[in-house]
Amino acid sequence: MSEKPRVSLAVVKRLPKYYRYLGLIADKGIIRVSSQELSKITGLTASQIRQDLNHFGGFGQQGYGYNVEELKSEIEKIIGIDKSYKAIIVGMGNIGQAIYKYRGFNEASGFKIVGLFDKDKNTIGRTMSGIKVNDIKNINKFLQKEDVDIAVVAVPADSAQEVCDILVEGNVKGIWNFAPIDLKLPKDVVLENVHLDESLFTLTYYMNNLKDYPGTKN
Amino acid sequence: MSEKPRVSLAVVKRLPKYYRYLGLIADKGIIRVSSQELSKITGLTASQIRQDLNHFGGFGQQGYGYNVEELKSEIEKIIGIDKSYKAIIVGMGNIGQAIYKYRGFNEASGFKIVGLFDKDKNTIGRTMSGIKVNDIKNINKFLQKEDVDIAVVAVPADSAQEVCDILVEGNVKGIWNFAPIDLKLPKDVVLENVHLDESLFTLTYYMNNLKDYPGTKN
Structure with missing residues (x-):
């Protein structure tokens, strides 16, 4: 380095x-x-x-x-976006689907989504924009075959840590987490959180405490 | 106050x-x-x-x-979540829809979504979970009739400022912005951004500069 x-x-x-x-x-x-x-x-x-x-x-x-x-x-x-990254999405609920369709997270932007995972029987096997949703139980095996750089975690809070342990075991190097939980990861696995609830509560806090609000700043 | x-x-x-x-x-x-x-x-x-x-x-x-x-x-x-808020969502693309379905942003959590807006002809008029998507052109009129506290802005970056000016004019007090743009708002309108691109780039930055990474912290 x-x-x-x-x-x-x-x-x-x-x-x-x-x-x-x-x-x-x-x-x-x-x-x-x-x-x-x-x-x-x-x-x-x-x-x-x-x-x-x-x-x-x-x-x-x-x-x-x-x-x-x-x-x-x-x-x-x-920033590291001159390279390309292989990514998977774990949890194909509303958030997982929105991230999958998000233009900033596609192959043209350097992020190739190679796998989608869910635990819901009704979602597993469905094809979404060309990729079949895989059973979350198969992540281990998938990661043994495929070198995945980034995993999007969009599962409920109570299963997010367990999912992450499997991702770490499978050598994933970056986790983009949308679950409302503070994950514990080894130091060499990078975690970036999008905590929607915390963002929303920051909004309501300042709406109710306008004198604390620092104003729009870039 | x-x-x-x-x-x-x-x-x-x-x-x-x-x-x-x-x-x-x-x-x-x-x-x-x-x-x-x-x-x-x-x-x-x-x-x-x-x-x-x-x-x-x-x-x-x-x-x-x-x-x-x-x-x-x-x-x-x-935090101000002992109260309830009336909210609208402007832009019913992937992100707008995901936020609409997000459990943290529904009536049980104190956020009553009273309007959905889009400019796409194929989306306008569609009913989504009980609310008909309204033409974005009608926001002014809507805000005259209805007291809206919070607006979710999930439109493309190039129309977000224009939308916000209308929202401010219509007396919206908080903006939860998902468009990748730095909005300019009066001081008494609270802005909270969720910038997915910036979050993703923070992830890739640290994946490439692990020595700068502060580690997972709560």
Whole structure:
């Protein structure tokens, strides 16, 4: 692994934003952009932007700014979306199905979904956009044959840890978890949670405590 | 509005976790719990827990701990889920439909969905679990008749701001946004984002930069 400095979660969370805005700028045919211009678009300060990007090596040139395509492609590499990933979805309820159909999570975006799993007898065997839903009991065997990088966990909270233990055993390296539970995983398996309930409760909290609300910030 | 102290986003984000764990503890018939016991379950330190809960007035008693049901119901009030909210969903694609079916966002949980909107001619007029999908053009009129507290925005990024301007005009007080865009809203309208792309890219970033990964933490 390379010798990059440790980067905080806040910086990591801003990278997709930079990537998104650079995509919009590139689509307009703009070739270079200054940190001041990026600041206007993103709402972040120019010095914040320069500082963030300096974590990964200085891309900009004093007085020239950033080459849009170059910076975009560098950020793509940093985020790791210049590669492709094999993924499975475990739990084909509403959330699992929505993620399966989500445009940001398909082969064109670098995520090849190679397996769908559920425990419901009525769902197992159904073909969804070309893939047959497999019995959740077969995950072990599936992972022995197929190298899976990412697993989406969209099962109920009470079975999510058990599912994850099987995924870890099967050498899955990243878990995108939608179950409302705090999973325990070994340090080398990356967990990213989407906790809808917590998000919704944050909304209601601030609606009821407007004075605490920090306002919309990018 | 009451004179509670300002509370940081980190504390606000932990409240739903406390609520969730207290629910699990209450389901087991446990009547009281100490901050040490809560610490074991949640993975947070006991002093962190006491400090968090002290923001909202000290609920615990030295040597006794917290009354589980009481603390749960207090947190319910703090989060604002002791009330009920009227909600609409704008954009009935995959994400909109998944949120509509999401158990955490139904009448039993305090969220009454009173309207569904889409701009697609094939979707407008369809009845989904008892509600007919309305033309997105009719939101203005709808909001004049109906007091809506929360709107779920699940439209494509390029129409999300326009939709939000209409929602703000129609006196919606909270926006749960799933569009991959940074919305601009007046200060008294609360925005909560679920940015799936950013979540996914955080996952891939850490999979590729394992040394930066802070590990699973509650």
